[in-house]
Amino acid sequence: MSMPDAGPPDSGDHDGGSDHSEVDERERELLARRAAKLFSGRVDFLLSAPQLKFLPEPTVPEIAFCGRSNVGKSSLLNALTGRRSIARASVTPGRTQELNFFEVGEPTLFRLVDMPGYGFAKAPPSVVDKWKKLVKSYLRGRQVLHRNLVLIDSRHGIKDVDRDMMEMLDGAAVGYRVVLTKADKIKASELDAVIAKVADEVRKHPAAFPEMHVTSAEKGMGIPELRAAVLMDAGV
Ligand code: GDP
Numbered sequence: 555m556s557m558p559d560a561g562p563p564d565s566g567d568h569d570g571g572s573d574h575s576e577v578d579e580r581e582r583e584l585l586a587r588r589a590a591k592l593f594s595g596r597v598d599f600l601l602s603a604p605q606l607k608f609l610p611e612p613t614v615p616e617i618a619f620c621g622r623s624n625v626g627k628s629s630l631l632n633a634l635t636g637r638r639s640i641a642r643a644s645v646t647p648g649r650t651q652e653l654n655f656f657e658v659g660e661p662t663l664f665r666l667v668d669m670p671g672y673g674f675a676k677a678p679p680s681v682v683d684k685w686k687k688l689v690k691s692y693l694r695g696r697q698v699l700h701r702n703l704v705l706i707d708s709r710h711g712i713k714d715v716d717r718d719m720m721e722m723l724d725g726a727a728v729g730y731r732v733v734l735t736k737a738d739k740i741k742a743s744e745l746d747a748v749i750a751k752v753a754d755e756v757r758k759h760p761a762a763f764p765e766m767h768v769t770s771a772e773k774g775m776g777i778p779e780l781r782a783a784v785l786m787d788a789g790v
Contacts, residue, residue: 555656556583558640562658563645572739572754579697582622582782585756585779585782585785585786586778586782587679588785589778589781589782589784589785590778590781591783592658592659592663592785592790593634593635593636593658593781594636594659595658595659595660596658596659596660597635597637597640597656597657598656598657599640599654599655599656600655600656600657600665601654601655602652602653602654602655603652603653603654603655604651604652604683604688604772606688606691606692606695609653609692609696610655610665610716612696612697613662613698614657614662614663614664614665615664615665615698615699615700615788615789615790616655616664616665616667616696616698616699616700616703617664617665617666617699617700617701617702617703617784617787617788618653618665618667618668618669618670618692618693618699618701618703619631619666619667619668619702619703619705620669620671620672620703620704620705620708620719621671621672621704621705621706621707621716622671622672622673622687622705622713622715622716622736623671623672623673623674624671624707624738625671625705625706625707625735626703626705626707626735626771627668627671627735628668629735629771629772630705630733630735630771630780631656631666631668633769633771633774633777634666634781634784635656635666635775636660640656643738651670651681651684651685651688651691652670652688653667653668653669653670653688653689654664654667654668655761656668657772659790663787663788663790664700664784664790666784669689669692670685670689672685672689672715672718672719673713673715673716674753677696684731689722690722693722693723693726693728694726694727696778699728700728700787700788700789701728701729701730701731701784701787701788702723702726702728702729702730702731703730703731703732703733703780704716704719704720704730704731704732704733704762705725705733705734705735705736706733706734706735706752707735707736708734708735708736708737708739708740708745708748708768709736709739709740709748711748711751711752712751712752712755719761720762723759723761723762724759724760724761724762726761728761729761729762729763730761730762730763731762731763731766731767731783731787732752732756732762732763732767733766733767733769733776733780733789734748734749734752734765734766734767734768734769735769735770735771736770736771736772737768737769737770737773737775737776738770738772738773738775739770745768749766749768752766753766767779767780
C-alpha cells in the first residue's frame with residue numbers, strides 16, 4: 555500500500571504529469587529497488603546493550619524502532635529484513651530491556667536499533683525507570699541516530715504511553731516517523747478513521763513527520779515504502 559497522506563514533506567507536488575513528478579517517480583522507483591536489494595542482503599544481529607557503556611562504536615547511521623510491547627515491532631523488523639526471526643533471535647525474555655542493534659549492508663551501511671518495548675502491564679517501577687534512563691540517554695546522546703520510528707497499533711491508535719514516548723522524542727534532537735502496524739487486522743473504513751485521527755495528533759508534534767506509514771507485517775503492506783524511507787533517513 556502506498557502512503558495514505560500527501561507525499562514526503564519536501565515533495566508536495568500534486569501536479570501529476572509534470573517533469574518534476576516524473577523525475578520524483580523514477581527516483582522513488584530506483585530507491586525502492588535499492589532498498590529491496592539492500593534489505594535482502596546482509597542483515598546481522600550485532601549486540602544487545604543493557605546499558606549505555608555497551609553501545610557499539612558510533613560509526614554508521616542508526617534508525618531506531620520503538621513502540622508498546624506487542625505493537626508488532628519484531629514482526630515489522632522481520633518483514634523489513636525479509637527474515638522470519640531476526641528480531642526474535644536476539645530477544646530472549648531477559649533481554650527485552652536492552653537496545654538491540656542490527657547491521658545492514660556489506661560493508662555495514664547503517665544499523666537498525668530495536669528499542670525496548672514500553673507500556674508493559676504491571677511492570678515494576680524499577681524496570682520502568684531503567685527503561686526510561688536507557689532510552690532517554692540513547693536518544694539524547696547518540697549523534698549517529700538519524701531517525702526514530704514510532705510504531706502504533708492500528709487497532710488501538712495513540713495511547714497515553716505512546717504520547718509520553720512522542721513527547722520524549724519531541725525533546726530529543728531527532729525527527730520521527732509514525733508507523734501504523736497490523737493494518738490488516740481492521741476493516742478499511744475503520745483504518746481510514748484511525749489514520750485520520752492519528753494524523754491529526756501527529757501534526758501537533760514538532761518532531762514528527764506529517765507523513766505516516768501504514769503497514770502490515772503479515773501482508774507486506776507498506777513494507778517496500780518503509781524500507782525506502784529508512785534508506786533515505788540513513789542517508790545511504
Ligand atoms: P512486539 O512485542 O512489538 O515485538 O510484537 P510482535 O511482533 O511479537 O507481535 C505481537 C503479536 O501481533 C504477534 O502475535 C504477531 O503475530 C501479531 N502481529 C504482528 N504484526 C502483525 C500484522 O501485521 N498483522 C497481524 N494480523 N498480526 C500481527
